[in-house]
Amino acid sequence: MKKMRMSRLLKGTFVVLLTAMLVGFVSSCSKDDDDNVPGVGAGKSHKVVFKAIASAGSNIDVAAYGIDGSATTATSLSGTTWSSPEITTQPGAYTANVAVNAIGANASSTLKVQIWVDGELKKEGTSSGQILAASAGYGF
16 A cells, blocks of 8 residues: 555656656747857757666656657666666757656655766756655756
8 A cells, every 4th residue: 555655656746747847848948038048059969868866775766858848758667776878969959858756765865867968967956755756957
């Protein structure tokens, strides 16, 4: 019963994170004045990798990641680390987003998500507790 309740809570948290990730993308695309900001969608492609690292005894369950509005979901994950395949963005891409859920070993468990762009760490998000949900977004 407890495991089923945690699973439902984890799935609900994941849906909230995924929705926030997509809302963030839509709002970043709706700013017409961004066209003149150097570096924002500057017409250059990038190599992006998304990563997650959980504390010992934790278990990463699901991850959603993507560039602009194109999201990929990885389910039935396990272990304390996860990494996406390297993604080459289209020239002019605006945002990279990741959301990951995990079950912690105890109340002091942690989860860290990272966005790596062209081999450089650009953004991190963290979570702590037994139900772990971390997200991060990066604008090119």
